[in-house]
Structures are given as C-alpha cells and as structure tokens.
Amino acid sequence: xxxxRLLMGMPIVIAIEDPAITxxxxxxxxxYFSAIDEQFSPYKTTSEVARVNQSLERPDWSEDMVTIxxxxxxxxxxxxxxxxxxxxxxxxxxxIVKGWAINNAAQLLRKRGRANFFIDAGGDIQVAGxxxxxxxxxxxxxxxxxxxxxxKIIGVTTEGVATSGTAIRGDHIYNPLTGQTAxxxxxxxxxxxxxxxxxxxxxxxxxxxxxxxxxIESLPGFEAYMIDNxxxxxxxxxxxxxxx
Amino acid sequence: xxxxxxxxxxxxxxxxxxxxxFIIYSFHQRNDGSSAVVTPKATSAPSxxxxxxxxxxxxxxxxxKDGQYTGTAADAYYGYIQVQAVISGGKLTxxxxxxxxxxxxxxxxxxxxxxxxxxxxxxxxxxxHVDTVSGATDTSLAFVQSLSSALTNAQN
Numbered sequence: 001x002x003x004x005r006l007l008m009g010m011p012i013v014i015a016i017e018d019p020a021i022t023x024x025x026x027x028x029x030x031x032y033f034s035a036i037d038e039q040f041s042p043y044k045t046t047s048e049v050a051r052v053n054q055s056l057e058r059p060d061w062s063e064d065m066v067t068i069x070x071x072x073x074x075x076x077x078x079x080x081x082x083x084x085x086x087x088x089x090x091x092x093x094x095x096i097v098k099g100w101a102i103n104n105a106a107q108l109l110r111k112r113g114r115a116n117f118f119i120d121a122g123g124d125i126q127v128a129g130x131x132x133x134x135x136x137x138x139x140x141x142x143x144x145x146x147x148x149x150x151x152k153i154i155g156v157t158t159e160g161v162a163t164s165g166t167a168i169r170g171d172h173i174y175n176p177l178t179g180q181t182a183x184x185x186x187x188x189x190x191x192x193x194x195x196x197x198x199x200x201x202x203x204x205x206x207x208x209x210x211x212x213x214x215x216i217e218s219l220p221g222f223e224a225y226m227i228d229n230x231x232x233x234x235x236x237x238x239x240x241x242x243x244x
Numbered sequence: 245x246x247x248x249x250x251x252x253x254x255x256x257x258x259x260x261x262x263x264x265x266f267i268i269y270s271f272h273q274r275n276d277g278s279s280a281v282v283t284p285k286a287t288s289a290p291s292x293x294x295x296x297x298x299x300x301x302x303x304x305x306x307x308x309k310d311g312q313y314t315g316t317a318a319d320a321y322y323g324y325i326q327v328q329a330v331i332s333g334g335k336l337t338x339x340x341x342x343x344x345x346x347x348x349x350x351x352x353x354x355x356x357x358x359x360x361x362x363x364x365x366x367x368x369x370x371x372x373h374v375d376t377v378s379g380a381t382d383t384s385l386a387f388v389q390s391l392s393s394a395l396t397n398a399q400n
Contacts (some may be wrong), residue, residue, distance in 0.1 A: 015375065028384065113368060118376060119379075122274060123377065123379040125378055128395070138372075140374035141377030142377050142378070143369070147379070149369045150374055151370060153356075165380030214362075217362065219354070227367055232365070232367070233365050233366070235363045235364070235365070236362060237362065237363075244372070
C-alpha cells in the first residue's frame, strides 16, 4: 500500500508491504514530517530555525535543535567544510534535517513493527526489507537531463539512497569554500548505510564537483553514481554490485 | 561571476519563500490514493506515480471548472517550465509538463580531472519497472508558478 502527501514542499511517498497495514502507520509518518516542517522550516516565521536566525540562544534550543547543530558541525568536519548549514551567517539546516527526518520516520515504522517499506521524500529514500514481489526494492536513478527517464536501477534492502543535483530546483547547492554555486556535475546519487548518511554526503560531495565521487570512494560503506554535464557517469568501485 | 551568483541566490531565496508559502497552502491535504495523479507522462520508464489531492490556492473548499488549463512558462533559470493542469470532477487530477528544461550541454569538454581508477559509462535509458526514483528534489519555484497560474485559470 502506498500513500503520498506534499509536505515540506516536496512529495513524500510511503509504501508499506507488510500484512495488516493500518492507516495509522501512514498517519504517524506524515504527522512526524508535518511536525518537523513546523519546527525546522526555513520559511515559516514561527519555526525554531527562524527563531535561531532571530538570535534564539543555545540554552533555549529544543533537544532536536541541539541534535541537528551537533550533527551539522560533525558533518562539516567530516566533509572538509563542504557541508555548512550557515551561508552568509544565515542558518538553514535543511540539508541535514531532511535525511535525518526520513531516517527517524523509518525508525518510527520499525518501532510499529513494520519491516518492509520505503519512505521517499523528494527523491531521497530509505528502504527496509523487500518489495511487493519479495525482492529488493528497485530504485531508479533519474536522468538529470530528462525527468521522465530512469538511467540506472539499483536493488536495496536496508540502505538509504539520496541524490543531489541541479535538475529541478536549479543551482541550489553552493560551495561554501568559494561562495559559488556548484554546477560542475549534473547529479550525484549516493547509496549509504541509511538515508541520513547518504543525504549528507551526497550534498557535500555534489558541492565538490567532479572530485565528489572520489570523496565517496574514500568512505567505507558508501557508493556513488555521478553524472556530469556531458552525459558521462562515473561509478565508485563497489557500485555495480547494487545494479539490477 | 561571483556577483552573478549572489544576485541569482537573492532571487532564488525570495522566490523560494513565495513558493513555499504557496505550497503549504495549496497542497496540505492527505491523499486518498485515488483522486489525483501528479506525474509527468512517463515515456521511456515507469516512474512512481506521485499522487496527491489538492485544494486551491485561495480556499480549501473551492472547486475548479473541469477542463485543461495551461500555466504560464516560468523561468527556472536554466530553462522554462510550463505545466498543464487537468481538472476533472472539480479536482486537480493531473499535471503535465509542456516545457521542461534540458540543460544538457552541446559541447563535449575533455574531462581535465579524469579519474582513471573509477569506471565511467555513458548514461542510458532503462525501461524495467522500478518501485521509486531517486533524483534531485522534485519541486521548484518555476513548477509552482506555472501550476499556480494554471489553477487560477481553472477557478470557478
């Protein structure tokens, strides 16, 4: 069973293939994303993110905000400064909140006893177990030059998959080291141990341009498929074992 | 070059604020799994149907006149996005992309930072079934602008 809602400005798709799925399973996940949107939206003036930008001080941060700040700092270090939630002193943690929230939502479903599902939030995906045909979930990688086309299919059962690219939002990822937008490559898809890990490293690696795929190659447990602006893909050394 | 990007970023930030405001008010309803399909007409590969029900930009209870309504072509910086909204039974049932940017470069550059140790291949369309699709986040200011204007035309 599959349900979709548009939340946080993107379609969020939940598919669950366990027996006796209930509506509350879906509602719990959608409600969670709604709550995250209220708290972390960079656009809502009432969000905690907005209040941090209006100088909400550390002692007044929520537990989740403290977590996000910690994860953001850790990610900045692990990516040599390529991942930064501060841009021109403006705080926007969207790049880390999304993957973190999808990962938490997956945990929420596991706690409800669900073992076979995927959660897809705007093209970043966490899978668990098997699909309707009792096979690995089949994830397509979208052609960044043609949104109607899939150019690779991978099979995953526990991993997270995230893609960073310029395909539809435009040049929305910028290189914090140069202050310029990153557009050397068209898209970079990362398979990681979970969607939080995949998403944060996909974002940072994309900002690195053509070197991003080498960065992913250097990370144990991660694989990447990078598409440059000349329609050429570069694969990390272990990527092909996922290809269907 | 830097100035150009700064201006672009400012435009983008202002635009995204407007877009998100619209998104939040226009698509905040839960999908009943049957009414609406917002997906491009897939040609070569079956991507997931991204289904959602929808309300209008102005009122949660307003309905639309049945028919097909073309939105304005909205500048997505790297090309234009133009959609057509299909209204059936007073509801938004489909959104088709009439224009979609293709930012593929015409000239092929020699990759000066070649990575000889990693395998390379030309990308190629696949036609087999997939459960879902990973790609850069599937909403944009231009999409929202075009859809918004199409729905304005469709209002009773």
